[in-house]
Structure formats: C-alpha cells, structure tokens
Amino acid sequence: MFRNFKLISHVVFGRGCFAQLDDILAVRRRTPGSFIVFILDHVFSGKTLESRIPVRDGDMLIPADTRDEPKTRYVDEMVAQVKAHSDALPDGVIGIGGGSVMDLAKAVSLMLTNPGSAADYQGWDLIRNPAVYHAGIPTLSGTGAEVSRTTVLTGPQKKLGINSDYTVFDQVVLDPELLAGVPADQRFYTGMDCYIHCIESLQGTYLNAFSQSYGEKSLELCREVFLSDIPDADDKLMMASYFGGMSIAYSQVGVCHALSYGLSFVLGLHHGIGNCVAFDYLEEFYPEGVKEFRRMMEKHNVSLPRNLVAGLGDEELETMTDVALVLEPLWENALGKDWKQIITREKIRELYQRM
Numbered sequence: 047m048f049r050n051f052k053l054i055s056h057v058v059f060g061r062g063c064f065a066q067l068d069d070i071l072a073v074r075r076r077t078p079g080s081f082i083v084f085i086l087d088h089v090f091s092g093k094t095l096e097s098r099i100p101v102r103d104g105d106m107l108i109p110a111d112t113r114d115e116p117k118t119r120y121v122d123e124m125v126a127q128v129k130a131h132s133d134a135l136p137d138g139v140i141g142i143g144g145g146s147v148m149d150l151a152k153a154v155s156l157m158l159t160n161p162g163s164a165a166d167y168q169g170w171d172l173i174r175n176p177a178v179y180h181a182g183i184p185t186l187s188g189t190g191a192e193v194s195r196t197t198v199l200t201g202p203q204k205k206l207g208i209n210s211d212y213t214v215f216d217q218v219v220l221d222p223e224l225l226a227g228v229p230a231d232q233r234f235y236t237g238m239d240c241y242i243h244c245i246e247s248l249q250g251t252y253l254n255a256f257s258q259s260y261g262e263k264s265l266e267l268c269r270e271v272f273l274s275d276i277p278d279a280d281d282k283l284m285m286a287s288y289f290g291g292m293s294i295a296y297s298q299v300g301v302c303h304a305l306s307y308g309l310s311f312v313l314g315l316h317h318g319i320g321n322c323v324a325f326d327y328l329e330e331f332y333p334e335g336v337k338e339f340r341r342m343m344e345k346h347n348v349s350l351p352r353n354l355v356a357g358l359g360d361e362e363l364e365t366m367t368d369v370a371l372v373l374e375p376l377w378e379n380a381l382g383k384d385w386k387q388i389i390t391r392e393k394i395r396e397l398y399q400r401m
Contacts, residue, residue, distance in 0.1 A: 049296065051195060051211060051295055051296065052195065052211040052214045053214070054193060054214060054215050054216070054217070054218055055216050055217065056070075056216065056217045056218075057217070057218050057220065058070070058217075058218075058219050058220065059220040059221075059284075059285075060220075060221065060222075061221060061222050061223050061281070062221065062223060063219055063220070063221045064098065064183065064219060064221040064223070064224060065098075066219070067099070067100055067140075067183070067219060068100035070181070070217060070219070071100065071137075071138060071140070071181075074137045074138050074179055075102075075137050076137055079104065079134075080104070080134070080136070080137045081102075081104040081105050081106060081131070081132060081134075081136050081137065082102075082105045082106075082136055082137050082138045082139075082140060083105070083106045083108065083128055083136045083138070083139045083140065083154070084099055084101060084105065084106065084107045084108065084140045084142065085108050085110050085124070085139065085140065085141045085142065085143070085147055085150055085151045085154065086099065086107060086108070086109055086110060086142045086143060086147070087109075087110055087112050087142065087143025087144060087146075087147045087185065088109040088110055088111050088112060088113075089112070089143075090142070090143070090185070091109045095142070095185070095224070099142065106127075106128065106131055106136070108124060108127065110124075110143060110146070110147050110150050112143065112144065112146040112147060114314060115146065115198075115200050115205070115310050115314065115316060115317065116146050116149045116150050116153070116197075116198065116199050116200065117199060117200045117201070118153075118163060118164035118165040118168070118199045118200070118201040118202070119165075119202075120150070121150060121153040121154060121157060121164040121199065122157070122163050122164055124150065124154050125154055125157045125158060125164075128154065128158060129158070135158055135159070135178050136158070136178060137178075137179060138178060138179040138180060138181060139151050139154050139155040139158070139177075139178060139179070139180045139181075140180070140181045140182075140183065141180070141181070141182050141183065142183045142185065143183075143184075143185050143186070144184065144185060144186035144189070144236065145184075145186065145188070145189030145191040145198075145236065145239075145317065145318075146316075148182045148184060148189070148191035148192055148197075148215075149191055149197040149198050149199065150197075151180055151181075151182060152177070152180060152182075152191075152197040152208075152213050152215065153197040153199060153208060154180075155177035155178050155179070155180035156173055156177045156197070156208060156210070156212060156213060158177070158178050159175040159176060159177055159178060160173055160174060160175050164199055164201070164208065165199075165201040165202060165203075167208045167210075168199060168201050168204060168206040168207065168208060169206060169208075169209065170209045170210075170375075171209065171210055171211075172208070172210070173208065173210040173212045173213070175212070176212050177212050177213070179216050179217075180215055180216055180217075181215055181216060181217035181218065181219065182215045182217075182218045182219075183218070183219040183221070183224070184218075184220065184224070184284070184287070185224045185225065185228075186225065186228060186232070186233070186236045187225060187236065187237065187240070187280070187283045187284045187286070187287040188235075188236035188237040188238065188239040188240040188241075188283070188286075188287050188290075188318065189236060189239050189240070189287065189291075189317065189318070190239075190240060190243060190287050190288070190290045190291025190292075190294065191291070192215065192218045192220070192287065192288065192291065193214075193215075193218065193287075193288055193291035193292055193295070194213075194214075194291045194294070194295065195209055195210060195211060195213050195214050195295060196208065196209045196210075196213060197213055198317065200310065200311055204311065204368075204369055204372055205307045205308075205310055205311040205369055206307075206372060206373070220284050220285075220288065222278075222280040222281040222283075222284050223280075225280040225283070225284065226280070230346065231348065232318070233283075234272075234342075234343075234346050234348050235316070235318030235319045235321075235322055236318045237268065237271065237272060237283055237286075238272075238318060238321060238322050238325070238339065238342070239317060239318045239321050240264060240268055240283075240286050240287050240290040241265070241268040241272070241290075241335075241339065241342070242299075242302050242303070242321050242322075242325050242335075242339075243261075243264070243290040243291070243293065243294055243299055243303075244261045244262075244264050244265040244268065244290055244293060245265070245302075245332050245335035246294075246298075246299040246300035246301070246302060246303065246332070246379070246380065247261045247290075247293045247294050247297045247298070247299065247300075247379075248261045248262065248265065248293075249300070249332065249335075249380075250297055250298055250299075250300055250379035250380060251378065251379055251380070251381070251382045251383075252296075252297045252298050252378075252379045253297055254296065254297070256296045257292075257293045257294065257295075257296045257297035258293075260289045260290070260292040260293035261289070261290065261293035261294075261297070263289050264285075264286045264287075264288075264289035264290035264292075264293055267282045267283070267285055267286035267289070268283075268286050268290075269338075270282055271283045271286065272342040272345065272346065273338075273341065273342060273345065297379065298375050298376055298378075298379035299376055299379070300331070300376055300377075300379055300380030301324075301328055301331045301332075301376070301377070301380045301381075302321055302324045302325045302328055302332070303321065303373070303376055304370045304371075304373045304376040304377060304380075305324040305328075305370055305394070305397060305398070306320040306321045306323075306324045307320075307369050307370060307373060308365075308366035308367065308368075308369040308370040308394075308398065309323060309324060309354070309366065309398075309401070311365065311366065311369045312358070312362050312365055312366045312369075313354060313355075315354075319350075319351075322339075322343075322348075322350055323350055323351065323354065323401055324397075324401065325339055326339070326340070326350055327397060327400045327401055328397075331380065352401075353401075354401055355398050355399055355400075355401045363395055363398060363399075366394075366398055367391050367394045367395055367398070370394055371391070371394065377389055
C-alpha cells in the first residue's frame with residue numbers, strides 16, 4: 047500500500063511576507079464574534095515581532111514557554127485556556143516561533159477537536175477528528191516542524207509524536223527576515239537537525255525517489271549554509287528545513303533521532319542539541335556524515351557538552367533505552383526489517399554511555 051499523505055495547503059515565502067498575515071487570516075474569520083489564537087515563543091514577548099502580530103479584539107495571544115521541550119501536560123493546559131476563553135472553537139491557531147512552538151500550535155489545534163489528553167494520541171494515526179485551521183510561522187529553521195505530519199511531545203511515559211495527516215499545517219508563512227538575531231549556537235543546533243534528517247533519510251531503507259529528491263536538495267543547501275559563506279544563508283536554511291521535512295514525510299529518520307528522544311526525555315535536552323550530542327558518536331552508522339558534521343562544528347566554533355550520561359543510574363539508562371526502542375519505524379529505516387537482530391538493549395546502553 048502506497049502512502050497517501052497530506053501536504054500543506056498554502057505556502058508563502060519571501061522576505062517581508064510576515065506582513066501579509068492579517069490578509070491571510072482575514073478570510074478565516076467567520077463572524078464578527080469569532081477569534082484566533084496566536085501562540086508566540088516567549089522570547090518575543092515585549093519585542094518588535096509581538097507588536098507586528100495582527101491581533102484583533104477577542105483574539106488570544108498566548109506566550110509559550112520554550113525553555114523545556116513541549117509536554118503533553120502543557121498542551122492540555124493551553125487547550126483548557128482556549129476553552130475557558132470561549133464556548134466556540136477559534137477560527138484558527140497560529141504558531142510563531144521555533145520548532146517547539148510549531149509543535150505546540152499543531153497539538154493545540156488537534157486537541158480542541160479531540161477528547162482527552164494529548165498523551166492519549168502519542169503514536170501513529172490515533173487522531174480521529176480534523177483539527178481547527180492552523181498555521182505555522184517559523185522563526186528558526188531546521189526542524190522541519192513547519193511541514194511535518196507530527197507534533198513531537200514529551201508525555202508522562204514517553205517522548206513520541208502525534209503523527210497524523212490532521213497534524214499538518216494548513217498554511218505556513220516562510221519569512222527569512224524572522225531568522226535575524228538568532229543566537230549562533232541555537233542556529234547551528236537547529237540547522238543540524240535538518241542536516242541529520244537528510245543523512246538519515248538518504249541512507250535509510252525507506253528511501254525512494256520522492257524522499258531522495260527533497261533530501262538531496264536539502265543536504266546541498268545545508269552544505270552551502272554551514273560550510274561556506276553566502277549572503278542569503280537564512281533564505282537557504284529556511285528552504286533546507288522545508289525540503290528536509292518533506293524528505294522524511296515519505297521516508298523516516300534513523301538512529302540519531304531515536305537516541306536523541308531518550309536524551310530529551312531523561313535529561314531534558316532540546317531536540318537540536320540532543321541530535322548533535324548523539325550524532326557525534328554514530329560513526330559506526332553514518333561515517334561520512336559524522337565526519338562532515340565535525341567539519342561544520344569546527345567552522346562554526348561549536349563545542350558539544352560531554353559526559354552527559356556519566357552520572358546516570360541503571361533506572362535512568364533503562365528509561366532512555368525504552369524511549370528509544372519505542373521508535374520502531376526509525377530503527378527499521380536505519381537498519382532494515384531485521385533491525386532487532388542488530389540493535390539490542392545492551393547496544394543502546396553502550397551508545398548512551400559514550401555520551
């Protein structure tokens with residue numbers, strides 16, 4: 047059976063296109079009393095970007111605390127906040143920020159129309175009801191969250207996405223001007239998420255011409271951005287993120303992402319830096335990719351934290367291993383259908399202990 051996955055309905059790209067947001071949303075406002083929910087990364091609170099958001103009377107502007115990875119509990123709290131605001135559903139949920147805000151906006155839009163907790167839907171195709179209209183406006187590039195069919199959340203028992211066709215944004219606004227001022231280390235870690243997506247996708251057993259075409263272009267753009275000096279780096283990084291997300295839509299990521307989820311769940315590492323920490327120890331699986339990644343680190347004067355797992359006990363290591371092993375499609379993409387004969391609990395513990 048060939049996958050019949052959903053694409054984003056509308057995409058606008060270009061420097062300054064954020065200024066069109068009011069016009070884009072105007073057609074979504076159904077009645078004079080309706081409202082839209084804007085979820086904004088808290089780092090922009092009180093900043094110029096916040097003042098540019100086209101908030102109208104009755105709308106909600108929710109600052110999102112992105113110091114931690116998105117949690118199912120936090121999604122539930124936001125949903126309750128929106129429902130307390132009005133008995134009616136909003137005309138839209140708009141996420142403005144990095145990958146964490148993209149995931150929060152997608153999750154809130156889903157949980158406004160589906161009963162229970164966000165934790166109930168961590169997995170593949172568990173969502174039953176379409177989300178309310180939702181749009182993503184990234185201010186960081188690399189995660190591919192603006193294009194993916196998943197919203198990655200940490201729940202009480204696992205870190206796992208809500209993977210669904212209903213998760214996909216209805217609209218994305220890609221304005222490279224919004225990337226200006228991102229701290230250099232954060233830009234690198236998020237950009238490396240894209241680079242690692244491509245390495246894992248292009249070497250995976252799920253690879254096909256569709257994912258390969260997007261992945262190769264994304265990888266080419268990543269190399270331009272992180273191995274050379276170009277004037278339009280933010281524009282190209284934004285497109286690399288988009289193409290990288292498209293690549294894994296019809297493919298999958300692999301060993302690094304599986305291990306990164308365990309690091310995030312137990313240590314609270316943000317996704318980008320978690321991927322970088324894990325990838326640096328994966329020469330066994332991605333030798334050329336790791337070598338090139340280290341060249342990128344050297345060029346951008348990046349030093350990764352070391353010995354993060356050194357003080358963990360057996361229980362925490364077992365939890366990390368459990369979280370990684372749940373991600374079976376990632377292991378199969380990386381190693382094939384017989385991956386369980388290659389990757390054992392002991393092998394995963396050994397990889398973690400190197401970190």
